[in-house]
Structures are given as C-alpha cells and as structure tokens.
Amino acid sequence: MGNKMIVPFGSQHVALPEPVRFVFETENEIITNVEVDVGYVHRGIEKACQTKIGYKQVAYVVPRICGLCSISHNMAYIIAIEKLLEFEAPKRAKYLRVLAHELDRIHSHLFAMAHVAEAAGYENLVMYLFRDRELVMECLELLTGNRVQFDYGCIGGVNRDLTPEVEKELRKKLKKLEERLFWFRDVYLNDYTLNLRWKGVGVIPKEMAEKYNAAGPVARGSGVRTDARAEFDALPYRELGFEMVVYEDGDIWARNMVRMDELLISMRMIWNVLDGLPEGNYKENVKGMPKGEAVCRWEAPRGELFYHVRGDGKQILTRMRVKTPTFSNIPVLKELFIGANYADVPAIIISFDPCLSCTAR
Amino acid sequence: MSIRKKSPWILHYNCGSCNGCDIEILACTGPKYDVERFGIINKGNPKQADILVVTGPVTKRTRARLLRLYMQMPEPKVVVAVGACACTGGVFRHMYNVENGVDRYIPVDVYVPGCAARPENILKGIALALEIWEKKTKDTIEIPTVIKKEYEKIVAKMLMHGQVVDRRKIIYDLVSKYIQRKLETPKCD
C-alpha cells in the first residue's frame, strides 16, 4: 500500500500563461486519476455574434478568440461567408493571404518550441529562439501594421497591399532567418541532453490517436496522415509546393521534429509566393446579403479548425458555430496522464501546445 | 529601502484573455526588450511579489481567484492593467459572461491601452507604477523611523539615571500613542 495524495495544479501557475485546473490523485508519485476543469475563459462570443453584431464586423471580433492562431479564425470565417455570397477573391489576394498565414505559422511554432525547451530547463535555447522570432514579428509588422492581432483579411480580399520597399525588407530578413532555422534543426536532432529528456516520454500509440480523433502535430507525430491543407482547395497550396510531414515515434521528441520540419516547408512556400506574385486588384466590392448555410475546414497551427455559418438575408447571422483543435485533443491528454510520473506533467502539457482560450470561447 | 525599488518582482495572472497581451509580456523578458536588466523577474508566488499584472476581461469564474491573489500580496503593492480588455472590457463589453474591466473589483493604479499592447508601452507603464509605489512606501515606513529616534532618547536617559530598562513596554507605549494620534487628526486629502 502506498501513500495516496491529492495534488491540485491550480488555475494560476508559473509554467502556463492560461487558467486551467487539474486535480491529480497520486499514489507513490504515479498518477491514478485526473479531473480536468476547462472553462475559465468562456466569454459568450457566439451568442453576441447572433444578436448584436452585424456580419461585416464579426470578421474583427472573431480573431480575438485566440491571440496565437488569430489569422486562422479570420480567414476561415471570411471564406465561409464568401461561399454564401458566391464570390471568388482575385488571385493576388489569395497569394497575399497565404503569405500572411505562413508567417503566422512560423512564429507560433517557434513560440511552442521555446516553451517546451523551458520546461526541460534549457534557458539558453529559449533566449536564442526568442531572438530569432523577433525577425518574424518585424516582417509581420511591416506587412500588416501590428505585431499580434493583424486585422488583415476582409470580405472581398485583403486590407493592405505589398509595396516594393516592403518586399525588399522582407527578403533581407527572411534570408537571415533561414540560416538560423537550419542551425536549430541540427541542435534538435543531435543534442545529447535533449534526447535524454524527451525520448520515450509521453508516448501516444497510433491506435489511441485514431480512436480519440486527435488533430494537428499531436496526430502527425504518431503516424496518422491527416492535414486539411492536402484535402481541401480553399487556397492554392498544391501549386506552391506543400508536403505532409509524418513521424512514427509518438513521444515529445517526435512532435518537436514535426513542428521543425513544417517550419522549413513554410519557408519554401514563402519564397515561392514572393517570386511569383501575380498582378491585379487586392480588394473588390461584394454585393448581396448572406442567405443559406456554409461550412469551412482550415488548418490552424495546432490542428483543424471548423466553421459553420447560417444566414437569413439580413445583417445579423442566425447561427455561427466554431470547433477548435485543442478541443479534440483534451480526451487524449486525459488518457495519457494515467500511469505516468508526476514530475513529467508540465512537459507533457506544454508539448501538446494547448490554446485554452480557443477551447472555451 | 532603495534595494526594493531596484528589483521589483512581478506576479502575472490571466483573467480570461485571448493570450495576445500575455505573449507580449513574455516577449518583454526576451532578448530584444530585456526587462531582466532592470531586476524584474516573473515569479509565480503571491507572497513574494510587488507588482500584479492583469490581462483579460474578468469572467465570472475568475473574479473570486483574482480577489484571493490580491489579498495574499503584502503591502505596499501596485496593480497594472494591460490591454484594452483589462481597462474597459475591450471588444467583449456587454457580453453575458464578462464584467467590464478590472477596476470594478480591484483598485487599479496604471492603465496601459492597445490591442495588443506593445512591449515598449508595457515598460512605460511599469516605470510609472514604480514611481507611484515609491510614494506608497514612504507613507507606510514612517512609523519605524519616527519611533526609533524617540526610543533611543528614552533609553539613553534611563541608562544615565541607572534605572532598569523594560524595552518591550517602552515600544508598546510609543506605538499605541502614535497610532492614536494618527487616528484623531483628520487627513487632508
């Protein structure tokens, strides 16, 4: 018989910047039962979008559901409404949307990798990653006007154009960034202490990932081939050179390597966009009111995002529903804790890259 | 007491925000806007913190936790509200699960606007908060310095005359007299 203890992982913690509550029941430092409490961040956005806010202004309220995947919410909503109004955006606007979205994916993945390294105790690597992430933030500020929360997409195209001076600055900074990315990949593959900390910890077998419908790098690190960019045709990804990245191990090391390789593929896509940008308008006028139902599936940096929109011919929509990727990953998290060591808990939670303000909007 | 001014420690709590302002606070501790050269560390312990940094519109579930954290911090303390959501509620004003702004529950000293607030603005806000904090410490430290001089005078007198000195009783009498005097005279605000 061992010692039974109840340990709370409360809503204010120095490891996580978000409020979430777990209550663990441990016996001799091995976890036997978990209670998950999500819902500190519920603000009532869907109800307000159905009663008070018109369908044009919802495009500026919805990115404030989450600050890390903000442009994914923006683009998914706009594409769903454009399907209702039967309008197709001009080609230059589509390429500019891909540019902004892939830059956002780079800075979100760098942030997630820095957070995992901090949980392993490697502060030197955290500071190097933050220094190189600042290059990406400067690029985004020149393109859209703000570092976080870019209000870039609008119904009918994008809000701002890419001028030649901005393009010169972008090329200079992205060249510096690419050399540093190759150096980081070497460190993550071959470093001795990181391999000891991360290999064999928090393993998700392939059957569990398929049974519980995991999404994003969590599923692709366990061998499941799922990615919304390869299946749907909302933006021209296939002609820009997109490839899916899959690893078979299923532990924390494999999830980090999936994110690292996705960064290099995003860099390649950005160079293709800058070299082959077509001429034309970046914004057009759209007429008509939304009537009917439409659905959009999109790939956010953390998994698959799903939007359902229904309108009745008036300014205010009748129904809007959002399904976020972290919401599908939480049952896997609960199954993974049972039988693990208590000291591994912060590393496992942070390697999932949770975005809890998306989960309970 | 100038040691405390040179390294204030921070407690950071997220009351239901979208994480945009939290990423900017973490980027403040990165190499580009280096806030650790001013001596500021983000510790997670309320009993060791001087400044409370709040983000997010307060939801109905987090307001009880926010009050408990505020009451566990020792005096003197300062509160900084970062972002448009913490100042007045932001885009979420008048939604059904949201209280509009932090200053309905806690007295706030500095408001930093922006969506999301820039790291340079956050540094300016913390510098303003440090000046307000200095004024507050001067008010609360008056008691020991004033009483110390009177205590030394009395002890020197008693030792000269050769009497037995009961230090605890002397301090107790001095402190109670001082507090009564402060309560009676009205403060002109």
Place this chain on the structure above:
Amino acid sequence: MLKMFIESLKNLFSEPATLPGFGTEPPKGYRGLIVYNKEKCIFCTKCELVCPAGAIRFIYPEDGSRNLEYKYNPYLCIYCGECVRECPKEGALIQTDKMPEPATKEDNPNETWFEIEKLAEESKKKWQLALAKKRQEALKKAQQAKQGKKEDNQDKKN
C-alpha cells in the same frame, strides 16, 4: 553540446541584440491613434455604426439640428481602422502611427465612459422627438400656405 558552446563564444564578440529601454518609435505604417477634424465632418454617423467595439459615440443637441458632438475612448478602441475606411469624406478621420499613452488612477477611463454611454442614449431619444415635432409643424405650415393660395385664386376669379 559543443555546438552551443561555440555559438556562445561567437556571441561574446558580436554586437548586442537589445534595444535601449525607452525612446524607440514604431515603424512607418503602424496602426495607431485616430485623429478627428471637426471642419470636414458632415455628421452622417457611419463611423458609430461600423465600430465593432463601440468606441465612438455622438451626443445629440436638444433642438433637432445637425450639430453633433464627437466622443472617442482610446482605452476601448481596438485600432482596426474600419471607421477610417467607411468615412465618405476624405480627411475627417485619419489614422496616425503614434502609440497611445498609459494613464493613472486620476484619469479614470472606465467610469466616465459609462456616464457618456448613458448620456448619448438619452440625448438621442430627445433629439428624435424634437425632430418629429419640427417635421409636423413644417407640414402644417405647408398645408396652410396651400389653402391660402387656393382661396386667393378663387377670390380673383370671382
């Protein structure tokens, strides 16, 4: 591990990456504070309808004329730029590239804005009543003027 050691040695002898603490400005094209020009405004109130957060409010006068007062709260605004794009007159609303300044306890931005919201709603109702009255009086006068003309014509014929 050897790689990190060599990189740390290299960083000892290169230039630092930190900016000075205070005094740096945001770059050109940053979305900052909004500035209002009263002479060019035509008081159509489109900016109030379009703002997603409700940071612009107009206070209506009591006599039914079109001379409104403009109130803006930089602590509620989300700096998206929709009001600048919707304004039909060029130059009435401009978006600069300056950051907004932090405020202290004495400015009290939240309480004063609740009072302004109440004032705006009440003044709008009174203004609409006053406008309805004005229109009724104008109609009556027009009808009386028509009847007066008809009588004059009949008198002339007779």
